[in-house]
Amino acid sequence: MSQQITPETWLLIGAGGCLVGLVLIAVGLWRRRKGDDPHCRKCDYNLTGLPEPRCPECGVEITEKLIRYGTRYRRPTYALVGLILLALAAIPIYHGVGRINWYTHYPSSWVARDMLQAATFNKAYGELDRRIKAGRHRSVARALIHSTDTRPLDSRWYTLLAQAGGPEAETYFEDVLQSSDPEAGRGAALGLEQGGGRWAVPILIRALDNPMLRDVDEECNSISIADHVAYLTTADGKAYTIRPGDTKPADLDEGSWQLVQDGFRESARWPDEHHAHRALHSMMWRFGLKGRMQNLAVDGRFNIDAEIERLKAWWAKHGEAFMQGKPVPSPELITLMYLS
Ligand SMILES: [Zn+2]
Incomplete structure (x- = not known):
């Protein structure tokens, strides 16, 4: 019954x-x-x-x-x-x-605070996701934004905020993607890619001008390499910023040092990319504007600056029509792969 x-x-x-x-x-x-x-x-x-x-x-x-x-x-x-x-x-x-x-009856602000702790993250994520699907976009967006003074790094946090959407979320994404915080910016770009609608595209287009979002793809454990600078956080919570050619910090263990050197070698082989570009690439597919694959093993030349210029020119010409949902030609954004 x-x-x-x-x-x-x-x-x-x-x-x-x-x-x-x-x-x-x-x-x-x-x-x-x-x-x-x-x-x-x-x-x-x-x-x-x-x-x-x-x-x-x-x-x-x-x-x-x-x-x-x-x-x-x-x-x-x-x-x-x-x-x-x-x-x-x-x-x-x-x-x-x-x-x-x-x-399910907790205020969204309480649930949003649970998103900030690993132990309660999934439970809170599921509940806020449910509320968004039930049409409570604005209250979820507001709760997420006001739940923390620091910018979260987890891209799933940003995916949820992107799904909630609304003017407050748009302002928040704009801020993060224009900031000089590559970690949060990467999470935000990925979040928009996963959860954002058409409204997210102009935000990502503007973010193409943010150099902090470039080349932040090499990641092994707790290392990220952006613009050939390695950001390393060790298990005991110590943070290091290391440039190629630096000598090993005295208190850094040999294994972590090796990881950084491997990371440098990886990122040297791989051409620069841009996180907003990468997010736009998959978003465009969602709107039926297919992109291209480039195999670095066959054609090793990829110039992110030229790609960004091309994308901006496309936007200047077709951006308005795209935002109105009218049919536009694809910018044919390039995604990189290495297949020998
Ligand atoms: Zn009496």
């Missing part, structure tokens, strides 16, 4: 029963007056056929002001029915409370 009736409805039915029960009890216990027998106002003694104007019970002198007419009585049946109803209401309440998923 609870398949059609949600736990919340059970709870509501129970609460309604409680309320009616309480009202009935109150009505039943309330002493109404009936008839027109005179009574002492102070002690309610029946003053019918009194020889003198003095209450024989409490001794007060009776004036017209001190007389109440009618005999007070209660309606115990009402109270009894109310009491039974109150007891019965416990059944649907018990039924509802036990089954309600209280997390």
Whole structure:
């Protein structure tokens, strides 16, 4: 039976029963007056056929002001029915409370704060995703943005914010993608790629001018290499910034140092890329504007600057029509692969 009736409805039915029960009890216990027998106002003694104007019970002198007419009585049946109803209401309440998923009723701001902790991330992600699908885009976007003063790095956080969308989310993405924080920028670009709509395209186009988003693709464990600078965070939380040719920091272990050197070799072989370009490449496919693959093993020349110029020229010519959803030619963005 609870398949059609949600736990919340059970709870509501129970609460309604409680309320009616309480009202009935109150009505039943309330002493109404009936008839027109005179009574002492102070002690309610029946003053019918009194020889003198003095209450024989409490001794007060009776004036017209001190007389109440009618005999007070209660309606115990009402109270009894109310009491039974109150007891019965416990059944649907018990039924509802036990089954309600209280997390779905948490304010979005609480759930958004759970997104900042690894242990609760997935649970919170699922719940906020559900709320977005239920149409609560704005409140989720606002909750995510106000949940933290620092920029999250996890791209899934940005995917959710992109799915929520709205003017606040757009401003936030613009800020992150124009900032000098490559880690957050990379997460934001990936988030837009995964969850953003057409509105995300101009933000990514503007981000093409941000040099911090270039070449941040080489990543092994906790190393990222951007513009041939390695950012390394060791397991014990120490952070290093290392450039090619630097000598090994004294407190850095040999294994991590080797990882950085391998990373430098990788990134030297691979041409520069740009995160906004890469995100735009997959977004364009989603809008039916197919791109091209370039195999570096066959054709090793790839110039990200030329590619960005080409993309900007396409945008200047077709951007407006694209934003209106009109058919436009594909910018044929290039994605790189290495297949020998
Ligand atoms: Zn009296």
